[in-house]
Every structure is written in structure tokens, then in C-alpha cells.
Amino acid sequence: MKKSKVTFADIAEYTGFSKTTISRYFNNPDSLTLENQSKIAEALEALDYKENKLAKVLANGKTEIVGVVIPNLYMHYYSDILNQLISTYEKYGYKFIVFTGNENPDAERKCIAELLAYNIEGLIMLSHTIPSEELKSYNIPVVTIEREDKFVCSVNTDNYMGGVQAASLLVKSGCDIIVHVNGDLSEEVPAFGRIKGFREFCESSGIEHRVILTDLGKNFEENHDRILRLYNELEETYPDKNVGVFMPNDTHANILLNIIFRQYGRLPEKYCIIGFDNSPISREAIIPISTIGQQVSVMADSAMELLVMQINERRKRKPTQIHEPVHKVITPILINRETTHLGRIR
């Protein structure tokens, strides 16, 4: 029967090197000659040595594990980001322990405590209940994505530009009045930039506009009820105008589109709709929805790059403290489909 665990002693015996040399091979291979490195490598193969990462971790502190805390995986945007983060394994070699926080700060703190107990090398936060000042106090590399990020490094979409792009497309599509619907967001949240970009574009170009900041609810039924009410109000208020609506995301844009489409059997010329994210629902809707696309794979890659930079800095003998957090901003992409007139004419 094959011996179940090959030890350093076995490798030493097989190669004739000391156990110290074998240990150096694993923890500081460059301290051995190339010839000796390859002798040991051959021995590992001959002995069918199974690497024990955990033992290695205790020796050099590199777990190669990154913790990820997301609010949920129901919203397609989060599962998209997570998918792209996990795909960076090929490039960066980091593994991911994933938690969902479910919008509960105490649950999220418990998750983070668990992650710290596993000596994670860094933390990527999509959940937004824990302030960045607290995240900074954990004293490990942190990158946040699309949430409040004052005290830590972050990757966000250029939401301001997204707001400008959306408003500009609605105007070019011939709308008389353009409306932006969003949550009543704090100015510290990156998505607030959309409201600002939309408003400032309209004000500087003298375009009739309206910003409706309201909670659209937490599930499909609530979303549907509130967007139906919103639609009825728009119908009553602007019976003779072409109305362009910029919704906070594609899920909500799809609900509005369905309400109008069921009413008319099509999307009438009177209405234009634009969403945000470019999530699959925007393509799979009754007609393809124009949207502001977040470059999710670029965001995931940038987040890992920023995290690995911090991790590597810490490994240096004399780490340079990064005093100012780095905030990377990714340009969104305007995707012109059939719910805006320019897309319909095509």
C-alpha cells in the first residue's frame, strides 16, 4: 500500500539532502541552485508528494485566499461581478471564500471575523452596510466595488458619465421631457453620480427634466407596484409629450417596459427607456433595452490588481504605507438598442 502522506523526512531520505534544504525548497527556492531545485522537484514527482497549502501558509503567511462579501446573488449584477472575480484565478492565482451579507451589518461583521481567522490576504467588499472607516481598521488590503469608499481603495463605474450618456441619448431620441428615477441615495455612494450627471447635463443644456428619488422596493412585487404607479403618473402628467425615462437598473427598466408594452401591444413612439448595467435581462426583454453598460470584467480585474498591489506592498521588508486610498474609475459604455428612438431607427 502507498504511504498516505509523504513527509519532508521522506524527501530528504530520497534525495540525500537535509530536511532544512527541503524546507528551503518550499519556502525560499531561490536560495538553492537550479540543479538542486530540479533534483527535489523530480523526487516530489517520484514520491507522489501532495502539496499541503496549509502547512506552507503557516511557514510563509501566504494563504492565497481573498474574502468576498456580497449583499446577495439574486441581483444579476452581483453574480456577474462574482463570476468575473472568480475568473481572475487564472491570472492572479487567488482563491475566493465567498459570503453573502444580506444587508445585515452584524452578519457581515461575523463573516469578516471568520475570514480574518483564515488569514485571508485581502478583502473585496460589495456589501455596503459597513462604513469604509471600519473596513480600514481591519488593517488588511481592502478594495470596495460600487459602494461608499472614503477610507479604502475602490473600483467604481464613472456614474457621472453614465448619467450624462443616458440623458444625452434620451434628448437625441427626441424626448420632450426626460425623467430619471433612482433611490434617495447618499452623496457618498458612487451611484449618486448618475443623478448628478443627469441633472447637470439637463440644466446646462436647458432641457426639461425631472428627477424622481424614491424607494422602488425590495422584491419583484413591490418593484412592479411602484413602477406601475409611476407609469400612471407619467401618463396623466404628460399626455401630449414624448417622455424619456432613465431607470436605475435594467431589472427596473424591464418592468417599466413590460407595463407599457402590455398596455399598447408594443412600445409606442411616445416613450423611450434606458436602463443601467447591461445585465442579461436587458438583452432578454420583450424588445432589447438600451442601457449604460458597466464593464464588469474590467472592474473585477482592476479590483484584483489594486488588491494584489496592496498585498505585495505588505510583503516587502519595508512596506511603504499607502496613505491615500486609490479610487479607480471605469468608463461605462452606452448601448443603444430598441427602447430609444435612435436604436429603433437603425
Add this chain to the structure above:
Amino acid sequence: MKKSKVTFADIAEYTGFSKTTISRYFNNPDSLTLENQSKIAEALEALDYKENKLAKVLANGKTEIVGVVIPNLYMHYYSDILNQLISTYEKYGYKFIVFTGNENPDAERKCIAELLAYNIEGLIMLSHTIPSEELKSYNIPVVTIEREDKFVCSVNTDNYMGGVQAASLLVKSGCDIIVHVNGDLSEEVPAFGRIKGFREFCESSGIEHRVILTDLGKNFEENHDRILRLYNELEETYPDKNVGVFMPNDTHANILLNIIFRQYGRLPEKYCIIGFDNSPISREAIIPISTIGQQVSVMADSAMELLVMQINERRKRKPTQIHEPVHKVITPILINRETTHLGRIR
């Protein structure tokens, strides 16, 4: 300045116990009296001791980590299952390292090797490229979900019953001919049961039916082209019949619904559609799609229960080998919405 790491020696000094006693507290607490346990617990709090899970793991072998390999997170079904698995943390305490395999067996083998190097306690496989015989050979607790499972424990939906439920609803909805579209699946894949259930129900009840086994493509554009061709063929072949179509999943059911709805401005009486999974798209479609719901949260919980059972068995001094793998089957739920006549009448 606070000392960064509290050691066993510090705890021993603070409590007056020996280091051996402190070590026993962590690795075999029941060997101490309750009084001594609580003295040490108080000391840990006073000293602000941070648990080092990795050190503990080397002592007792319990990493509390489960590996998960999924094909991708684009399909809403997979992100739904992953969400539910991660949520079992509250109940079972296991953390998840997640990989996506991207339908590449060598990439999946590399992921599994990585996971084994982290001494994971068990493996949950949704990816389907590696045969269950190979999974068994890794000699760790394994549970598969909705894939070939001959040699390992598994959790699957009762696909046969799902096929019967779908056929039966289409017949009750007054369809003259009922059609099931699916991939050309191997008999070893659980989803093959749907085809079997559909066919046997129709044959035993003498119902005119057709099974179309064809590859619908790997992305939205391919899906759309092939489903459009399929729809045109149905229109030509059955101009005067009421046609009921059972699609392989809700994503594909939604594409068919949109094609018909755009053609007619509504879903005409002539057509009934039923999907599979009860994924969000089935609710968010232009009209709510009838579907066979997989009980995803029950499946995730059952998978963990089955995995934990195997893990606990291994920890016993004299483990009983589980010779026959356990296959749990979860009943699907018929969800009657507006794309079948019974739902429309409501």
C-alpha cells in the same frame, strides 16, 4: 501599543494554567471542567485573542471549508444554487471556496487539486465534465447536484415528475399537440428524466406529442436564432392546432414567448408555454411564465446535509464506509402562471 499576536504562553501566564491545558481547551475542550473552560474563555476576551483557524486546522484537521465547482454564474440557476449554498453557513458553519470550471475538464481538475491542497472537508460539484467515478477516487466527501452521479452522493430534482407535471398541465390547458424541446441528453444525466416523464405520460394517455432533441446553442444570439427557426416550423406544421410547448428552462421559454408576443402583440390562445426552474426571468417576462419550479433552497440544504453526514462519518474513530452512494430526489413544484390557459383563466 497592543501586542499584535496573543500566544498560548500569554494565555497560560494570564490564567495560571499550563500551555498544555490551553492547547486542550482549543482541541478537546470537553477534557476540561466547565469551570476551567469558562476561566480560559474569559482570559481570551480580556487578552483580545484572535483565533487562528489555520493553526487549529493543523491540530485537528477541520478546515470547515467546502469546495464548490460550478460551470458558470451566467445561468441564473447556478447563481441561485450558489446563493443558497452560501446561505447554509448560518446552519452548518461551513465556508465555501468557489471555482467556475467553464466546461473544461482540465481546468476543473486543476481547481479540484487546488481545493485538495487546502484540505477541504468536502466537495460540491455542479460542473459536469468530470465523471463521478473520478470524483469518487479523490476519496473525500462529495455531493453532486443535477449531473451524472453514479458513484457519488447526489441531490437532484425529480425530473421525471417534472416532465409529467408539464405534459399534464399542457393537456389540461386544452392543447391538441404538445411538444417538448430539450438537448440531446445522455440517459445518465438527471435532466433526461424530464424527457422520459413527458414521453411516458403522453404515450400512456394517448396524447399527440413530439419530442425535439436539439442543441439550442451556447449564448443568447444562438438561442434566439434556433428558437425562432423552431417557432417557424411549429407555425407551418400545425396551422390549425393549439400547440403546447415545454421548454428546457425558463431562459429558453422566455425567448420563445418574446418571439410569439412580438408577432401577435400578445400570447394568442393557440399557444401555451411552460418552462423549467422557476428562475427570476419567469416572473420578469412580458407575461409571467408557467414553470416547473426547482426547490433550490431545499436542494442546497439537502446537499449540505448529505455532505456533513459523510464528513462526520469520517471523523469517527471507526468510520463505517458508505458503500452505496445516497441519491436524494427533491420534488419539483408546478407553478401555473399566464402562459398556460389554466393560469390565464384565473
